[in-house]
Amino acid sequence: MSLKKACAIAGVAESRLGVVPDSTVLTLQAEAFAAALADAGLEKSDVDGILVSGAWGRLPQLQIAEYLGVQPSYADSTSVGGASFEFHLGHAAAAIQAGLCKVAVILYGSTQRSKQDKYIFQIRNDLGYQYEAPYGLPTPVGAYALAASRHFAEYGTTSEQLADLAVSTRAWAGLNPKAYRRDPLTRDEVLDSGMIASPLHRLDCCLFTDGGGAVVVVSPDVARTLDKPPVWLLGQGESLSHAQISEMPDLTVTPAAKSGKRAFAMAGVTHDQIDVTEIYDSFTITVLLTLESLGFCKPGEGGAFLANGRTGPGGEFPLNTNGGGLSYCHPGQYGIFLIIEAVRQLRGECDARQVADAVIALISGTGGVLSSNSTCILGVE
């Protein structure tokens, strides 16, 4: 059985983004929830599914359902880091296909910036982590830096190539009024921005913002009753690889290799049919490794693929068209914003940054330290 067209996305929305001091993780999710339902043309009373992931609070599923006043017949709190929401999309599709719910909302909210909540940077010193804890590797950036070091050594990839991705992504942000950083960026500014963990510089790293998002996922029969054109889930795959970077089997191959293969097979589309691509950019290296693992280029060719503006506005491979986690927003678990942007591109709602004639989009969410990945392929008919 396949999840192809098992569900459609009917509404998407962000909450306020950036620095939102007068907010909580609940208020931001409530904002996004209401806006996404309005976008879909649905009411709160239609919602019978809730999917949420966040490292906040005690039993987040219960807290958010209570706060919103929803008593869902289906709920999921799969937590695999920033990719959780791409996993949720597949899980919502399966639940809808099984008849467990008809209108499911995927939610995320974070106040990490204004509350200075740095929980994700703490390495535990118990269980498996006790074997990494003594060495002071900052998480997650240090783990991604190790992967970059391996790719550089194995394939001759350069900091200049990674910097070019940051520059292209910033150029997209310049076209998005909601993006946090919009000033043009140069390769030299990235290279001169200071080393965090070699070979990654400060501007190879994502933003640290507040923000929330919501995605309304509906059954095919609900989708056909709504005003806006449905954005169909054509294919989805997910894969887990490890928890700690020292346990990653090959630092140059991410679990996107497995999740991507499954999503492409389910969707029945080929790489050259993808019009727009939204790939988790916690760090520049994340995108490079993901593109290779998904098969958009061969192993070792990611650096050349990203160089010289190819992924920026006007380039042949439109990538992270909202400005990405590098320049638009990154409230800790960025994956929900990949879905929001892909849906807007497929609906033609992106104004200055609209990719012409976009009908099929690929989303790739990464979580942990290259630990989890889900690929989703969306299309408008």
Add this chain to the structure above:
Amino acid sequence: MANETQPIDPDGDPYWAGAAEGELRYRKCGACEASIFYPRAICPACGAPDPAWAVSKGAGSIYACTTVHRAPPAFADNAPYTVLLVDLDEGFRMMGGLAGDANVAVGDRVTVTFREGPDGRPAPYFTPA
């Protein structure tokens, strides 16, 4: 960090006891011969329970490395410092610190040494071979 104590647990206790004696211990599966690190109560390759303990010669090569400039607060006084992933010759990979401030690169040969970790317990670090 000095006042933090690493937990002692059934998986880790023999390992840390080995480190205190200058021995790099890992586990070796009797069923499938896999070298297992970090130590655990099951073979992650074949699922066999309770793999045997073994002692590594401590020689290997650098699989990946990074020099940390912006360190977590507990490590800030030491920055910059280098963290390694090392492939030991017995066929397992582990994280380690670089002892000293030599320049190292992926592929370099290293050998294990034991230094006091941030919690005061000896932990494996590596030096260029």
